[in-house]
Amino acid sequence: MNFNNRDTHSRVSGLTLDEALNLAKTNGEQVVPTLCAMCGPTSLSCGVYAFVKNDRFIKVAGMQESSNNKGAVCPKGNAAPQWVYSPDRLKYPMKRVGKKGEGKFKRISWDEAVGIIADTLKRQKEKYGPESLAILAPAMRSYNAYLKRFLTVHGSPNYGHSGICALQRAFSFMYTLADWPIAEIDKSDLVIYWGRQPVFSGPALDGPKALLRLKERGGKIIAIKPSVEPDVCKADIWVPIRPGTDAALALAMLYVVINEELIDKEFVENWCFGYEQLKKHIQKYPPQWAEKITGVSANQICEVARLYSSTQRASIDLGNGVEHAPSANDAIRAVAILIAITGHLDRPGGNVFRSTDSIMPMPRDITLRERYTPEMRDKLVGPEFPKEFQPFIEGFSSAYYRIFDSILTEDPYPVRTVIAPGTQPVVSTRGSRRIIEALQKLDFYVVIDVTRTADMDYADIVIPTTTPYESDHPFEATGGRVMVRNKVIEPLGDYKSIYQFFLDLGVKMGYGKDFWNGSIEKAMDDQLQPFGMNFADLKNNPTGIIYDSLTRAYENYEKMFQRKSPRLSGAPFLPHGKIEIYNTSFEEAGFNPLPEWREPPESLTGTPDLSEKYPLILSDYHTSKNYTASWERNVPYLREIEPYPVIHIHPDTAAEREIKENDWVIVESLHGWMKVKAKLYPGIRPDTVMILHGWWQGCKEMGLEDFPLLDGGANVNMMYSVDPKKAFDPIITAMTSQTLVEVRKFS
Amino acid sequence: MSEKCSILFIQKKCIQCHGCEVACKSWRNVEIGVNWRRVNISWHGGYPDIKMVPVMVACLHCAKPACVAACPTGAIEKRAADGVVLVNQEKCIGCKVCLEACPYSVPQFGADGKMQKCDRCFQETDGRCSVPPCVATCPTKALQLVSQDKNVYLSFTYCDQSLEK
Numbered sequence: 053m054n055f056n057n058r059d060t061h062s063r064v065s066g067l068t069l070d071e072a073l074n075l076a077k078t079n080g081e082q083v084v085p086t087l088c089a090m091c092g093p094t095s096l097s098c099g100v101y102a103f104v105k106n107d108r109f110i111k112v113a114g115m116q117e118s119s120n121n122k123g124a125v126c127p128k129g130n131a132a133p134q135w136v137y138s139p140d141r142l143k144y145p146m147k148r149v150g151k152k153g154e155g156k157f158k159r160i161s162w163d164e165a166v167g168i169i170a171d172t173l174k175r176q177k178e179k180y181g182p183e184s185l186a187i188l189a190p191a192m193r194s195y196n197a198y199l200k201r202f203l204t205v206h207g208s209p210n211y212g213h214s215g216i217c218a219l220q221r222a223f224s225f226m227y228t229l230a231d232w233p234i235a236e237i238d239k240s241d242l243v244i245y246w247g248r249q250p251v252f253s254g255p256a257l258d259g260p261k262a263l264l265r266l267k268e269r270g271g272k273i274i275a276i277k278p279s280v281e282p283d284v285c286k287a288d289i290w291v292p293i294r295p296g297t298d299a300a301l302a303l304a305m306l307y308v309v310i311n312e313e314l315i316d317k318e319f320v321e322n323w324c325f326g327y328e329q330l331k332k333h334i335q336k337y338p339p340q341w342a343e344k345i346t347g348v349s350a351n352q353i354c355e356v357a358r359l360y361s362s363t364q365r366a367s368i369d370l371g372n373g374v375e376h377a378p379s380a381n382d383a384i385r386a387v388a389i390l391i392a393i394t395g396h397l398d399r400p401g402g403n404v405f406r407s408t409d410s411i412m413p414m415p416r417d418i419t420l421r422e423r424y425t426p427e428m429r430d431k432l433v434g435p436e437f438p439k440e441f442q443p444f445i446e447g448f449s450s451a452y453y454r455i456f457d458s459i460l461t462e463d464p465y466p467v468r469t470v471i472a473p474g475t476q477p478v479v480s481t482r483g484s485r486r487i488i489e490a491l492q493k494l495d496f497y498v499v500i501d502v503t504r505t506a507d508m509d510y511a512d513i514v515i516p517t518t519t520p521y522e523s524d525h526p527f528e529a530t531g532g533r534v535m536v537r538n539k540v541i542e543p544l545g546d547y548k549s550i551y552q553f554f555l556d557l558g559v560k561m562g563y564g565k566d567f568w569n570g571s572i573e574k575a576m577d578d579q580l581q582p583f584g585m586n587f588a589d590l591k592n593n594p595t596g597i598i599y600d601s602l603t604r605a606y607e608n609y610e611k612m613f614q615r616k617s618p619r620l621s622g623a624p625f626l627p628h629g630k631i632e633i634y635n636t637s638f639e640e641a642g643f644n645p646l647p648e649w650r651e652p653p654e655s656l657t658g659t660p661d662l663s664e665k666y667p668l669i670l671s672d673y674h675t676s677k678n679y680t681a682s683w684e685r686n687v688p689y690l691r692e693i694e695p696y697p698v699i700h701i702h703p704d705t706a707a708e709r710e711i712k713e714n715d716w717v718i719v720e721s722l723h724g725w726m727k728v729k730a731k732l733y734p735g736i737r738p739d740t741v742m743i744l745h746g747w748w749q750g751c752k753e754m755g756l757e758d759f760p761l762l763d764g765g766a767n768v769n770m771m772y773s774v775d776p777k778k779a780f781d782p783i784i785t786a787m788t789s790q791t792l793v794e795v796r797k798f799s
Numbered sequence: 800m801s802e803k804c805s806i807l808f809i810q811k812k813c814i815q816c817h818g819c820e821v822a823c824k825s826w827r828n829v830e831i832g833v834n835w836r837r838v839n840i841s842w843h844g845g846y847p848d849i850k851m852v853p854v855m856v857a858c859l860h861c862a863k864p865a866c867v868a869a870c871p872t873g874a875i876e877k878r879a880a881d882g883v884v885l886v887n888q889e890k891c892i893g894c895k896v897c898l899e900a901c902p903y904s905v906p907q908f909g910a911d912g913k914m915q916k917c918d919r920c921f922q923e924t925d926g927r928c929s930v931p932p933c934v935a936t937c938p939t940k941a942l943q944l945v946s947q948d949k950n951v952y953l954s955f956t957y958c959d960q961s962l963e964k
Contacts, residue, residue, distance in 0.1 A: 065935055065936065065937060065938065065940070066935055066936070067935065075928075110825075111825045111826050111932075112825070113932070113935060113936070114935065114936055121938070123935070124818070124936060124937065124938035124939075125818060125822065125936045126816050126817075126818045126936075126938070127816065127817040127818050127820065127821035127822075128821075129818075130818060130821040130822045130824075130825045130932075130936060131821050131825065133825065251814045251815065251816065252816075255814060255816035255818065255938055256816075256818070256938045260814040260816070260938060260939060261938065261939055263814075264812060264814075264939055267811075280849060280850070280851050281851075282814050282815040282851070282853075284850075284851070285850050285851050285852060285853075290847060292846075292847050677815065677816055677817055678817060688831045689821045689824050689825065689831075690821070692831060692832070692834075693817050693820065693821075702846065734842045734845065734846060734849055735842065735846065735849050735851055736846075737846075738846065753831060754831060
């Protein structure tokens with residue numbers, strides 16, 4: 053134990069391996085260096101030391117050697133043991149014996165479960181074709197590559213990506229600028245956090261530290277979002293925008309910089325295509341126009357536009373908040389154009405191209421993209437991006453929601469089997485009511501998870517899996533670090549890892565050759581090839597291997613603008629070798645070549661009649677300080693921090709309705725109603741109310757029961773429109789997450 | 800073990816992640832419903848010129864603890880060696896007078912009805928920590944363990960932004 057140096061001003065967070073070992077020895081414990089799993093297993097997972105006493109996982113400390121979290125651990129990471137030992141854990145494979153939704157299951161063996169799934173898939177493949185299988189993509193998880201590999205070997209393109217996260221930004225940026233450039237915060241004098249949550253999305257990673265470093269250097273921060281979150285406390289300017297109106301704000305900012313000529317003329321001349329067309333087009337969108345839609349004053353719009361364009365080292369960190377509106381593609385590309393024409397692209401302190409930041413090799417891609425065919429593309433059941441733009445960077449994808457919609461509409465055909473690995477359709481995507489109808493009708497539904505899920509009662513087969521703490525694979529490589537997930541404890545039930553599940557299923561299907569004949573070690577060895585070592589070698593490095601970082605070059609336009617897209621044709625992102633301000637690829641596919649404004653299906657300005665009955669805007673938070681998406685409400689140490697679903701409502705708005713703090717209230721929209729608690733929140737637009745998404749699960753240890761999945765519960769996803777004509781962005785899916793509501797006291 | 804230390808909270812570094820709260824509970828096995836450390840927020844100003852400021856609530860191990868003075872059974876002591884304010888579980892009768900006396904509402908009461916709170920993790924028995932886990936887990940070093948000997952003023956100051964150097 054190191055008690056000698058008590059003055060720890062300079063001390064970094066967490067423990068070193070030696071400190072952890074010594075501490076464990078003192079306390080009669082064992083310590084296992086591993087990676088956290090509370091945000092789901094991802095390559096970005098934080099390094100931790102897991103402490104074990106009498107074969108029980110009891111606590112964690114941060115791993116100082118870990119390059120991404122540098123010893124820090126967030127509340128979720130600290131609460132991991134309660135998640136592992138939760139009474140909500142699934143212990144053995146199950147087969148449904150009651151009606152769908154009834155929740156009656158029978159225990160079966162792992163082999164029997166895998167066998168039933170394999171038999172069903174074989175039968176359906178023969179009868180309906182391989183595309184009748186869809187596998188839903190969870191958030192970015194380490195096992196996603198295995199799902200894609202399985203689909204490709206089977207012959208289905210239906211990888212069900214959310215349509216509301218990350219790929220939407222990637223798409224609009226890449227088809228405008230050839231890259232999704234990142235804010236180089238450490239060299240910026242001004243950073244605009246736009247629809248972005250830099251604290252809760254990875255509190256132990258570098259995001260919040262970068263924000264504080266910027267602040268300490270005297271840099272300016274602008275936060276654009278409807279309510280005050282921790283980043284707004286650090287901001288110099290808060291732009292309290294109405295949810296879903298980012299495109300209007302971005303268009304008005306373009307209006308200001310174009311009409312006041314606050315642009316980098318040389319860059320525009322050399323590297324942009326279609327500036328003159330935009331100049332004419334943008335006259336429709338003055339700040340006074342945007343003020344009415346966004347609720348942000350014209351003065352503030354001008355102030356932010358001028359400040360950004362006149363600060364040489366300025367960057368925009370555009371977050372997930374902009375990916376939830378039918379105008380999302382135009383919001384994102386308007387921001388991309390703003391970055392470019394003001395001279396902030398790939399320059400120090402601006403938005404720089406993503407490049408390899410270390411000399412570490414990349415693991416071998418195992419998704420078998422080389423087997424993609426045009427026939428597979430044509431079979432996409434509900435393309436997340438139009439077929440002309442498939443596959444995109446994650447491969448072929450159908451939009452998660454559209455997969456379920458196909459089951460009901462049978463257009464173009466009904467999917468017959470849905471596998472949900474670590475994802476919960478009823479609370480993860482919009483239109484919960486339609487999702488439940490589709491689950492009722494679906495032929496075969498497989499749920500794979502570590503704890504019970506919101507829609508498990510509709511499953512035909514339930515496959516429990518290890519938490520990553522109960523497994524000695526995979527390895528994770530990112531940010532210059534490669535490390536194995538070391539096993540902390542033996543599995544607590546009759547199950548294997550999700551990786552092993554897909555290997556076993558592959559073998560049972562007769563795809564053994566493509567699934568390393570079921571051997572995890574061989575699968576790992578295969579992916580580690582570029583590293584010049586095998587899985588056993590890597591395991592000899594308990595805290596992983598850190599690679600040197602690379603210094604970056606700037607203004608890499610010539611090369612980047614020739615970059616090939618992942619489409620089967622390999623055509624470049626930018627057909628003119630220049631930034632597509634006027635987007636001819638979109639135009640050829642039948643979409644608007646220039647960014648434009650599109651109202652959400654329900655809004656104060658778009659549907660004024662409706663606002664008489666429903667005068668408030670509702671939207672939801674995508675990330676929280678203590679939960680990962682719709683998981684972890686069952687973890688007592690996390691649940692204590694936020695025990696009830698709360699609606700953030702401005703005190704004046706609440707007072708008009710005689711609503712007091714902690715009152716139960718009804719929130720009602722055209723599409724459903726929730727019963728939640730009121731939290732009087734002075735830092736939110738008075739015309740807007742917001743709630744965290746993903747509420748359904750109870751917490752047994754605290755005596756808190758599950759909430760209903762539909763009316764009367766707290767599942768915000770049922771509150772929004774899923775009108776196919778109005779609720780989706782025409783190019784990038786981006787389902788709406790704003791509507792109009794009234795809030796009243798529950799009595 | 801006798802060196803005097805304090806856990807310093809630097810408000811402007813706190814990002815309100817609540818990592819310290821849960822690290823404390825997990826390492827010290829604190830029961831559900833009891834918090835030795837809490838991150839609360841307070842609002843300053845009004846919409847739209849408004850800030851949300853984190854407030855740390857945990858035992859400060861005060862120089863002159865009001866709880867020690869108020870306790871009718873002498874169950875709370877300020878240990879001379881290291882300045883830690885400790886509760887003697889044998890002597891505590893759970894009367895909650897300390898809760899009324901404490902200006903920060905720190906004292907907590909669990910299932911056994913006795914007062915419990917932060918003991919700065921300098922316990923010398925089973926389940927030791929190195930630096931207190933709340934400090935070790937903090938991503939932004941908003942919580943720091945500082946020596947009182949080096950800067951006496953600093954060590955007894957809570958939440959003072961001017962001290963961050």
